[in-house]
Amino acid sequence: MSWFLAALWAEGLKARRSRVIAATGAAFLLFPLVDGLFMIILKDPDQARAMGLISTKARLVAGVADWPSFFQFLLQGTAAGGAILFAFVTTWVFGREFSDHTVKELLAIPTRRATIVAAKLLLTALWAMGLTLVMFLLSLGIGKAVDMPGWSSELARTSLGDVLLTALLTYLLIPMVALFASMGRGYLLPLGWALGSLVMAQIAALLGWGDYFPWAVPALTSGALGPRAEQIGLHSYLSVLLVFIVGTLGTFAWWRSADQSR
Amino acid sequence: MSLAVETVGLSKSYGPVRAVESVSLRVGRGEIYGFIGRNGAGKTTTIRALLGMIRPSAGSVRMLGEAVGPHGRGPWRRVGHLVEEPSAYPELTVRENLEIARRLQGLQGSAATSRAIERLGLGPYADRKAGVLSSGNLKRLGLARALLHGPELLVLDEPANGLDPAGVVEIRELLAGLVREHGVTVFMSSHILTEVDRLASRIGIIHQGSLIEEIEAGKLEELRSPRLEVEARDLEAAQRALAEAGFETIAQGGTLILNQAEAIAAPDRVAAILVNAGSPPTRLAIQQEDLEAHFLRLTGEMA
Numbered sequence: 149m150s151w152f153l154a155a156l157w158a159e160g161l162k163a164r165r166s167r168v169i170a171a172t173g174a175a176f177l178l179f180p181l182v183d184g185l186f187m188i189i190l191k192d193p194d195q196a197r198a199m200g201l202i203s204t205k206a207r208l209v210a211g212v213a214d215w216p217s218f219f220q221f222l223l224q225g226t227a228a229g230g231a232i233l234f235a236f237v238t239t240w241v242f243g244r245e246f247s248d249h250t251v252k253e254l255l256a257i258p259t260r261r262a263t264i265v266a267a268k269l270l271l272t273a274l275w276a277m278g279l280t281l282v283m284f285l286l287s288l289g290i291g292k293a294v295d296m297p298g299w300s301s302e303l304a305r306t307s308l309g310d311v312l313l314t315a316l317l318t319y320l321l322i323p324m325v326a327l328f329a330s331m332g333r334g335y336l337l338p339l340g341w342a343l344g345s346l347v348m349a350q351i352a353a354l355l356g357w358g359d360y361f362p363w364a365v366p367a368l369t370s371g372a373l374g375p376r377a378e379q380i381g382l383h384s385y386l387s388v389l390l391v392f393i394v395g396t397l398g399t400f401a402w403w404r405s406a407d408q409s410r
Numbered sequence: 411m412s413l414a415v416e417t418v419g420l421s422k423s424y425g426p427v428r429a430v431e432s433v434s435l436r437v438g439r440g441e442i443y444g445f446i447g448r449n450g451a452g453k454t455t456t457i458r459a460l461l462g463m464i465r466p467s468a469g470s471v472r473m474l475g476e477a478v479g480p481h482g483r484g485p486w487r488r489v490g491h492l493v494e495e496p497s498a499y500p501e502l503t504v505r506e507n508l509e510i511a512r513r514l515q516g517l518q519g520s521a522a523t524s525r526a527i528e529r530l531g532l533g534p535y536a537d538r539k540a541g542v543l544s545s546g547n548l549k550r551l552g553l554a555r556a557l558l559h560g561p562e563l564l565v566l567d568e569p570a571n572g573l574d575p576a577g578v579v580e581i582r583e584l585l586a587g588l589v590r591e592h593g594v595t596v597f598m599s600s601h602i603l604t605e606v607d608r609l610a611s612r613i614g615i616i617h618q619g620s621l622i623e624e625i626e627a628g629k630l631e632e633l634r635s636p637r638l639e640v641e642a643r644d645l646e647a648a649q650r651a652l653a654e655a656g657f658e659t660i661a662q663g664g665t666l667i668l669n670q671a672e673a674i675a676a677p678d679r680v681a682a683i684l685v686n687a688g689s690p691p692t693r694l695a696i697q698q699e700d701l702e703a704h705f706l707r708l709t710g711e712m713a
Binding site for chain 1: 424455458461462463464465483484486487489491493494495497498499500501502506509510511513514515516555
């Protein structure tokens, strides 16, 4: 077995045994369930009015109970939820080694530190994209069960592409979280960073330069920050890619060079 | 054959604080090197530098002939280590924790895991989660991980800390057996000086970041031997009188030291010689210094 596969196996085992990973999975899979609930409410306006706040919220987000609205809500959920939950998973994957003091068992071993970092980053990528796919498949079942108009396989294909693109853009911002989890040697700094960047993304979008702010790009792509998707262009994707490169290289460099004195 | 551990002028500073200052160590193959010092003396910083966990501010480290650094696989396939308190993934079982270590060591097959579990007496706990282990069993798990790949060199930071008396004896015998039967080199720090005294073939004392003394096994024996200490107003006259009576003396500060068995067996005769020579003793006592007393005296003098 190659060193990389051994490291990936180790990361996979830790993830499989962890409640944290399962909890983030459950939280992410709530989106299609809530989406389906909104559609049920929207299908029957009288019942929606009788339900007060929830029905008001449902109208604000979706409007009509059909497949395009259903997918649009799912897309927005991917952007907003992904930013938090992918960051949470990454924080745990990297930060727990410092919090549990297990990092010292990963340093003076024949498996290179870069291999361990690469395995951790790949695990978070697989987890994020796998979860997105499972969420989408679950949403198809829920949508069918709710029985809405407007279905077409072309719409499903396009929506899958949009959801995966949003998840990918969200994931590309995640290595910065890994870097902060490593530098902060725990959970606080990366989670603070994740929440802070989410708030900054809202502000950047409100100010009208969200397309230049990498952390706003996934939400703008999904439409979660309003009808501004036309601003998104190559420059936006390049800014996200730049964050990915900086975060990834920074994490590798930090694991290779920083003193591990705790 | 290259040395097991070699540092040249190893120094580490954290801002203005000099944690380790110009420590040069040479540990040969098959030695048990005891590394002792008070809390904060620089033991763990030195050990972390040996293991490449921290970058020296100055100096160099070689382990088993290979330079230590963050690049490449280093000598780690041949080195086992336990640094400070052992850690484990709490949600994984003892066996799973060791399986992770085995695969990251590049070992094929799970026989090594089973052997390590058996060797450290972890059989009854193999399928328990590490999070529920006692600190003693967690220490055993850490030692099992260190021994998993049959290393040529073991670097252990406080290996007996947290173990009950039976566990301390067990670890002592285990380490002695590894050295005797497999020629393993052990570099161990400890504050349990009696353990170091019993195990080590050489001892290094670190104090305020500097290596202040290295004691060979022969010197340890010497420390443990009883000696007669004599003080007198005229030390030179006393030394002459004792020499004329056939006693060899060593002057150390204001004290004469007699190591001969005849002197230790008959201190009254020594006293009589000095009285008759007109240089009566002001103090005459049989002393036996062990490593602990030596360590406390040495580090106390330098504090």
